[in-house]
Amino acid sequence: xxDTTGVDRRKFLQLAGLSALSAVAPSNWLYAxxxxxxxxxxxxxxxxxxxxxxxxxxxxAPILPGKPTRVWKYEGKLLSGPEGTIAQLPGTHLGAVFxxxxxxKVRFYFKNDLPEANIIHWHGLHVxxxxxxxxxxxxPAGSGYVYEFQVxxxxxxxxxxxxxxEKTGQQVYKGLAGLIIVxxxxxxxxxxxxGEFDQPIVLQDRSFDADNQLVYxxxxxxxxxxxxxxxxxxxxxxHFVLPVATRPYRxxxxxGSNSRLYKLGWDDGTPLTVIATDGHxxxxxxxxxxxxxxxxxxxxxxxDFSGRKVGTEIVLxxxxxxxxxxxxxxxxxxxxxxxxDGKAPQGGxxxxxxxxxDGKAPQGGxxxxxxxxxDGKAP
Ligand SMILES: [Cu+2]
Numbered sequence: 001x002x003d004t005t006g007v008d009r010r011k012f013l014q015l016a017g018l019s020a021l022s023a024v025a026p027s028n029w030l031y032a033x034x035x036x037x038x039x040x041x042x043x044x045x046x047x048x049x050x051x052x053x054x055x056x057x058x059x060x061a062p063i064l065p066g067k068p069t070r071v072w073k074y075e076g077k078l079l080s081g082p083e084g085t086i087a088q089l090p091g092t093h094l095g096a097v098f099x100x101x102x103x104x105k106v107r108f109y110f111k112n113d114l115p116e117a118n119i120i121h122w123h124g125l126h127v128x129x130x131x132x133x134x135x136x137x138x139x140p141a142g143s144g145y146v147y148e149f150q151v152x153x154x155x156x157x158x159x160x161x162x163x164x165x166e167k168t169g170q171q172v173y174k175g176l177a178g179l180i181i182v183x184x185x186x187x188x189x190x191x192x193x194x195g196e197f198d199q200p201i202v203l204q205d206r207s208f209d210a211d212n213q214l215v216y217x218x219x220x221x222x223x224x225x226x227x228x229x230x231x232x233x234x235x236x237x238x239h240f241v242l243p244v245a246t247r248p249y250r251x252x253x254x255x256g257s258n259s260r261l262y263k264l265g266w267d268d269g270t271p272l273t274v275i276a277t278d279g280h281x282x283x284x285x286x287x288x289x290x291x292x293x294x295x296x297x298x299x300x301x302x303x304d305f306s307g308r309k310v311g312t313e314i315v316l317x318x319x320x321x322x323x324x325x326x327x328x329x330x331x332x333x334x335x336x337x338x339x340x341d342g343k344a345p346q347g348g349x350x351x352x353x354x355x356x357x358d359g360k361a362p363q364g365g366x367x368x369x370x371x372x373x374x375d376g377k378a379p
Pocket of ligand 1: 121123
C-alpha cells in the first residue's frame with residue numbers, strides 16, 4: 001500500500017470512528033477529531049515508511065479444549081507500508097508479528113482499549129527513550145501513544161510487550177506480548193530458510209482454573225520467586241505440533257514466559273545448531289547439547305530434518321536442571337520418536353508432551369511435530 005493510500009485509509013478509519021461516536025456521545029467529536037486521545041501525537045517532521053495501528057484489546061482465545069480463555073492481546077493493522085509487514089496469529093493470545101527492515105521509519109498508532117493503563121516496550125530495539133515505552137509513559141484506558149522510530153537493529157528476533165507501571169507481569173501473562181522480526185541486506189544475502197520454513201516458537205507457561213481461565217500469582221512465594229505455570233503453551237497452543245518437511249528450518253525461539261527458565265535440547269540427543277542469539281546472527285553457527293533460555297531471551301536454531309524418516313517425531317524438550325531458583329528446573333517438554341503410517345516417502349518433525357523433569361505426571365503439551373511430506377504441510 002502506498003503512503004497516500006495509507007493516509008486516506010487512516011482518515012477513513014477516523015471518520016468511521018467518529019460516526020460511531022456521534023451516535024452515542026456527540027460531545028466527544030472534537031476530542032476524537034483533534035486526536036487528543038494520544039498522550040503523544042504523531043510528529044509532522046517524521047516521514048514513515050511504515051504505519052501500523054496497534055490496539056490492546058480484551059478478547060478470548062481457544063487455548064484449551066472447551067471454553068475459550070479470556071486474554072488481552074495486541075492486534076495489529078497495517079495502515080501503510082509493504083505488504084507482509086504484519087502476520088496475525090489467529091486463535092491465540094499472542095500479538096501480531098511485525099516484520100520490519102533495518103532503516104525503515106516506523107510509526108505505531110498505539111490505542112489502549114483495555115479497561116486499565118497500558119504502554120508498549122520494544123524489547124531489544126534501539127529506540128529513543130521517549131519511544132521505548134517506559135512505565136512513566138503508560139496511558140489510561142481509552143488513550144493512546146504514537147511511537148515513531150527508525151529501525152536501527154541488525155537482522156534478528158525481537159519482541160514487544162506491555163510495560164505498564166506495576167502491572168507489567170500480569171499484563172504480559174494475560175497475553176500482551178508479540179514478536180518483531182527484523183531483516184537487513186546482509187542477512188538477505190545468506191541462504192537462510194524463508195517463508196514457511198522460518199518459524200517462530202514462543203514458549204510460555206500458564207496455569208488455568210477449572211473454567212479454562214488464566215490463574216496468575218496466588219501467594220507470597222510466587223510473588224518473590226517468580227510465577228511458574230503448570231501448562232506449557234507454544235505459539236499460543238497447548239499441544240503444539242509443527243509438521244515439517246525433510247529440509248532445514250530456521251526456528252526463532254522466544255522465552256515469552258514470566259519467570260520460567262528453559263534448558264532446551266532435542267530429545268534424541270541431536271545437538272542444537274544455534275545461528276543467532278538476542279538480536280543478532282552469530283558469526284558462525286554454534287552447536288550445543290542444550291541451551292539455557294531466560295525470560296525475554298531469544299535464540300535462533302538451524303533445524304535440519306533432512307534424512308529423517310517420514311512419520312517420525314522429534315521433540316524440542318525442556319530438560320530438567322538444578323542450580324536455579326526452586327521449581328525452575330521442574331517443568332519440561334518430553335516426548336519420543338515414533339513411527340507414522342510409513343506411507344509417505346520423506347519427512348521430519350517435532351513432538352512433545354509436557355512433563356515434570358522427574359518423569360512423573362505428564363500435564364499438558366510441549367512442542368510437537370510429525371514428519372511428513374516435503375511440502376511442510378500437515379499429513
Ligand atoms: Cu522487555
